[in-house]
Amino acid sequence: MTNIVEVENLRVKIPVSAGMLNPVRGLTFEIKKGETLCVVGESGSGKSLSAFSLMKLLPKIADISADKMQFMGRDILKMSPSELQNMRGNRMAMIFQEPMTALNPSYTIGNQLVEVLRRHQNVSVKEATERAIYLLEKVGITAAASRLSQYPHQLSGGLRQRVVIAMALMCGPDLIIADEPTTALDVTIQAQILHLLKELQEEFEMAILLITHDLGVVARMADRVAVMYAGEFVETGTAEQVFKQPVHPYTQGLLSCIPVPGKTARGSRLGSIPGIVPSLIGDMRGCAFRSRCPHANGACHNNVPLEKWSDDHFKRCVLDDTALTSIAKEAIA
């Protein structure tokens, strides 16, 4: 399958009063046509920033650099502002975390939907309206035609998020970046929205870059998973590999925080990862997770590359294979 996104060594630097903040420190990944890559990590791990930098939607003071950052074979970093504007919302669209505030309160749903398509394609208002109604029905909104004249404040959070999804689909994009699309929604609505995304992805053959901190979401959605910690990927692989055989102590820690029906004994304590994410200001050496890692040793002070574990399964940890295997067995036992 063809890669629609290829990124090598993506870095984001933001000057702050205390020094240089390095929230994204050398990410390498690709996304194939029609697949879902889930980037999972704690708040502040840099996952949203990475997604925004792919669209070059960060404020000007943020310095984005990469050895390679291609979308559909074109270098994103070399695009002019107008080329970027032509790409955004057209070939690469975004779904946001906060449906309550992501829509402009002063314009109707219809206006905001029609606007995207008319911006990127030479279609009449009538055609764009028909497309909007078609997509609103697709995302499960009833009486779609009459919704067009409604304002965001007249819709519930779940409905608004459906509108935001329909808006992202207006131009039939090749890639959808979904930044925590269900975090702000009720649990029942979350499941519906995820199901919907999955269906739409198959129907329209879109790739999805899904940013989340919720491993439950990852399990439902991901073809491949990248576990992010302190601006780096610490483990990448297929969803099956990462869930069945988590190698990195951080991934294991994350997984141990989730109760498993039938496995987690009633009354037993759920796991938690002690400590907090280290400061990302200034240069960093060594494994970023070592201060919180139960298996850390002296070697963790050296920089660790992302190394192959098995086929597509990579990890960033100094522990040798036997040590990791035994830890991994312990973790899933």
Next chain:
Amino acid sequence: MLIYSLKRLLLAILVAITVSFISFSLLFLAGDPAIAMAGEGATDQDIENIRQLYGFDKPVLVQYFDWLLRAIGGNLGESFYFKTPVVHLIAEHMPVTMTLGAMGITFALSLAVPLGVLAAIRPNSIIDRIALLISVSGQALPSFWFALVLVVIFTVTLGWLPASGSDTWLHFLMPTVVLSYYAAPAFMRLTRAGMLDVLGSDYIRTARAKGLTTKSVFLKHALRNAIIPVVSLAAVQFGFMLGGSVIVESIFALNGAGSLAWESIGRNDFPTVQGLILVFALIYIVLTFLADVLNAWLDPKIRIG
């Protein structure tokens, strides 16, 4: 929207009644109006005659309702000084003040809103600094001083503009600039702050992520939301310009309602002052009402409850 407007209208009427009562009672604040009307050297009998003639011996509430009914019928009494109906005096002087106010508010908005938008788009840039300079100096320079500077430059030195009178539109140029220069800073700062606030919001990020052009992001998505508080302020400022144009009117010898009010105070011409206060207050109330309705129309959350 209709229900909202009706509620606002009811509120406006209540305020108008309150204002009319205050305006009415002003006549009694300065002591016995009969003594004031009779003038110096009047005998007690003269004062008593005036008191009966004008009904000052009746209970205050009765007097108020008499006065209110007459006011609604367009009779605001007779000026002590000119001995002509106050309504005629106001009708004669109001057009100049209204023209000046309308020109002032238009000029202020058309200068301040674009500058405020530009300043917000490029915060801390040269444009932002210039806008800040203009607004600080606009607020700091007293308008009488600024007016005189303009007169020295454009009338005395260059001879381009007339410095007094209200015969042609040229006469209104300098007064307009002076009046709006005082009002513009507030609009500019409010537009800038509103734009900065809105530009940081999620829906602007959405608009950018949709690939909309910069122009569309700023003007369609940001300004529309940022302008709402400016509308309210504009209504208030317009009312303020009408009532507060006294200094400008007297410097440029514009025979408007502002200078009429100023002179009438000096002449103890209570009915005229009272009438002017009532008219200004009513204009103010109408403007505020219109601003509320316009705001509701701009903000769908109010329009469609």
